[in-house]
Amino acid sequence: MPTPKSSSHIRFAAVGDIHVRKDSGGSLRSLFAQADEAADALLLCGDLTDYGTEEEARVLVAALGAVHVPVVAVLGNHDYESGTPEIVAETLTRAGVRVLDGSVCEIEGVGIAGVKGFGGGFGRGALGAWGEPAIKLFVQEALNEAMKLEAALAKLRTRRRIALLHYAPVVGTVEGEPVEIFPFLGSSRLEDPLVRYPIDAVFHGHAHRGALQGCTLNGVPVYNVAKPLLQRSRPDAAPFFLYELPREPADASAP
Numbered sequence: 001m002p003t004p005k006s007s008s009h010i011r012f013a014a015v016g017d018i019h020v021r022k023d024s025g026g027s028l029r030s031l032f033a034q035a036d037e038a039a040d041a042l043l044l045c046g047d048l049t050d051y052g053t054e055e056e057a058r059v060l061v062a063a064l065g066a067v068h069v070p071v072v073a074v075l076g077n078h079d080y081e082s083g084t085p086e087i088v089a090e091t092l093t094r095a096g097v098r099v100l101d102g103s104v105c106e107i108e109g110v111g112i113a114g115v116k117g118f119g120g121g122f123g124r125g126a127l128g129a130w131g132e133p134a135i136k137l138f139v140q141e142a143l144n145e146a147m148k149l150e151a152a153l154a155k156l157r158t159r160r161r162i163a164l165l166h167y168a169p170v171v172g173t174v175e176g177e178p179v180e181i182f183p184f185l186g187s188s189r190l191e192d193p194l195v196r197y198p199i200d201a202v203f204h205g206h207a208h209r210g211a212l213q214g215c216t217l218n219g220v221p222v223y224n225v226a227k228p229l230l231q232r233s234r235p236d237a238a239p240f241f242l243y244e245l246p247r248e249p250a251d252a253s254a255p
Helices: 025-038 054-066 085-094 133-155 179-184 188-196 227-233
Strands: 009-015 041-045 071-074 103-107 110-114 160-164 201-204 213-215 221-224 241-246
Touching: 009 025, 025 041, 025 054, 041 160, 041 201, 054 085, 071 110, 071 160, 103 133, 110 133, 133 160, 133 188, 201 241
Parallel strands: 009 041, 041 071, 110 160, 160 201, 201 221
Antiparallel strands: 009 241, 103 110, 213 221
């Protein structure tokens, strides 16, 4: 295990929407090397590849060779494009990446629950399960992802907890995108379990032109860490978001 970057805090470098292509390796190595130097763990918020191919996943794995801290990831919609998301996940898992899909892991006393999420819209603008079967299937997919997130959060037993998504759970972090595409950027159904369970922070991507930060109804910070957004809004900083939590005493992992 690498030496902690801080004796008092654990630091997470979070980024999504890196959209790896077959020629992306060189540029990503620099990004990952900087994240490895700054953080105790790397969080990847989906759209890890551009077309969801095994070749792209292998390029990503090669670039992750610069990373010696734990890596935790969820998939995004681009990782499903070729119809073989399981191959992307398996390729990453074989390389030691913890790929979450309704599952959890623990990094130095911090519990992490992860799902891809889905669209459907927010609040009064959320799509209802009414009418054609295709609409009902669309809404059911959003409900399924919300239930997977709830089940994952229920498994966590740590004091400190993070949720990792690709789609946005709140409207605040998609603002800046065209209003017409809000329903395809996330779903407030994903917010429901985040309100019901104690959690410190939420990270997602997908909304390249959204806002960096929002919050849930009960004030939990939600961070949009889509790489294009980070690059545009913070051109002089490395394109990842650095987040830290206090380290818990060794005997304080249970709530």
